[in-house]
Amino acid sequence: MSKKLEDIHKRHAMIKDLISSQEIFNQTQLVKAMKQKGIKSTQATLSRDLTELGVVRVPTSTGLIYKLSATGDETNLKYRVAEEIISVAGNESVIVVKTYPGRAQGVAVFIDKQNDLDTLGTIGGDDTIIVIPKSVKKIKKTIEQIKIILGIK
Amino acid sequence: MSKKLEDIHKRHAMIKDLISSQEIFNQTQLVKAMKQKGIKSTQATLSRDLTELGVVRVPTSTGLIYKLSATGDETNLKYRVAEEIISVAGNESVIVVKTYPGRAQGVAVFIDKQNDLDTLGTIGGDDTIIVIPKSVKKIKKTIEQIKIILGIK
DNA sequence: AATATATTTGCATAATTATGCATAATCTTG
DNA sequence: CAAGATTATGCATAATTATGCAAATATATT
Known part of the structure; x- marks a missing residue:
C-alpha cells in the first residue's frame, strides 16, 4: 500500500x-x-x-x-445505478457502457459526477453510453474504476 | 408598505x-x-x-x-419562513401576521409547530394569519417571541 | 532496477468573496 | 413635513479561496 x-x-x-x-x-x-x-x-x-x-x-x-455536505443517498444511488448497467467494455479508444433501455442518461450523469474518474466526458443515448477517457492509455484502468465504484464485475 | x-x-x-x-x-x-x-x-x-x-x-x-442548502434544515426553514413575512402586529386581543400572497398557510403551519409559543392556535387565509394567544396579556410577549424565533424585527 | 507515467504538493498569484465605511434610501416620531 | 434614526447599497479593498505551473514523490512497465 x-x-x-x-x-x-x-x-x-x-x-x-x-x-x-x-x-x-x-x-x-x-x-x-x-x-x-x-x-x-x-x-x-x-x-x-x-x-x-x-x-x-x-x-x-x-x-x-x-x-x-449532506450525503446519505449516495450509497443507495450507487446500487440503483449498478442495477441498470448491463456491461462495461472498451476498445482502443473509448469505453462503452450498456444499460437497460432508457437508463443511459441517468447512468451517464452518475458517471460524470464521479470526479475521481479520469474521463473527459460522456455521451448517453437510450441504452448506450460512450465514455471518453482522459487518455486512451487509461481505458483499462478507468473500466476497472467504474466497476469498482459500482461494485460490479 | x-x-x-x-x-x-x-x-x-x-x-x-x-x-x-x-x-x-x-x-x-x-x-x-x-x-x-x-x-x-x-x-x-x-x-x-x-x-x-x-x-x-x-x-x-x-x-x-x-x-x-439542504431542505429540512431547521435554520433554513426559519430563513425561508421569515422571508415570507411582511409584518407581525397585535391589538388588544389577537396577533396578526401579514405575509406575501399565498404564503399564509405555510407560515401558519410553522407558527403552530413552535410549541414554546403561548398560543391557542392560528387561522391562515391567503396572506394573513390570525394568531390567538393563550391570554391577551401575553400578546406583546408572543409577538416578541415570534420575531425572535424568526430573527426579524 | 531503470525508465517512463502519473500523481501530489507547494509556491506564487489569479480569481473570487466578504466587509468597513460613506452615502443614499427608507422609516419613525413629533 | 422636518429631523433624527435605521437600514440598505455601492465602492474600494481586505480577506479568502482556487489554480497554473514546476518540482517532488509515487506508481507502473519492462
Whole structure:
C-alpha cells in the first residue's frame, strides 16, 4: 500500500473530523488546526481536499463555517445505478457502457459526477453510453474504476 | 408598505430561482443573470444576500456552484419562513401576521409547530394569519417571541 | 532496477468573496 | 413635513479561496 495514499486518506479523515467537531471558519485556520494534530499541509492542498470531500461553507449566526455536505443517498444511488448497467467494455479508444433501455442518461450523469474518474466526458443515448477517457492509455484502468465504484464485475 | 422590502424579497426570490434553475458559478455571473432578468445589483449586495439565504457553494463535476442548502434544515426553514413575512402586529386581543400572497398557510403551519409559543392556535387565509394567544396579556410577549424565533424585527 | 507515467504538493498569484465605511434610501416620531 | 434614526447599497479593498505551473514523490512497465 502506498504511503502517500495513506497520508491523503489520513488527511481527509482529519479534515472531516475537525470540521465536524469544531467551527472552522477558513482554510488558514484549518491549516493550523491540522498542524496541532500533527498533520502539516498548506492552504492550497486543503482547498483541493475540501473540494474532493464535497465540503461546503455555510452561513451561520457565528459566521461562515465549513460543513460536510449532506450525503446519505449516495450509497443507495450507487446500487440503483449498478442495477441498470448491463456491461462495461472498451476498445482502443473509448469505453462503452450498456444499460437497460432508457437508463443511459441517468447512468451517464452518475458517471460524470464521479470526479475521481479520469474521463473527459460522456455521451448517453437510450441504452448506450460512450465514455471518453482522459487518455486512451487509461481505458483499462478507468473500466476497472467504474466497476469498482459500482461494485460490479 | 415598504417599497424597499418588496425589492429585497424580489431579489432574494430571483436569486433562489436562478441558482436552482441554472448553474451559477460565481457572483459576477449572478450579477449578470439578475440584470438580464431586470434586477440590477452588485456583487457586494449579492454576497450579503447569499449569506442571508443560507446559500452554499458546493463542489460538483462542473465546478463550484451555488445551491440552496439542504431542505429540512431547521435554520433554513426559519430563513425561508421569515422571508415570507411582511409584518407581525397585535391589538388588544389577537396577533396578526401579514405575509406575501399565498404564503399564509405555510407560515401558519410553522407558527403552530413552535410549541414554546403561548398560543391557542392560528387561522391562515391567503396572506394573513390570525394568531390567538393563550391570554391577551401575553400578546406583546408572543409577538416578541415570534420575531425572535424568526430573527426579524 | 531503470525508465517512463502519473500523481501530489507547494509556491506564487489569479480569481473570487466578504466587509468597513460613506452615502443614499427608507422609516419613525413629533 | 422636518429631523433624527435605521437600514440598505455601492465602492474600494481586505480577506479568502482556487489554480497554473514546476518540482517532488509515487506508481507502473519492462
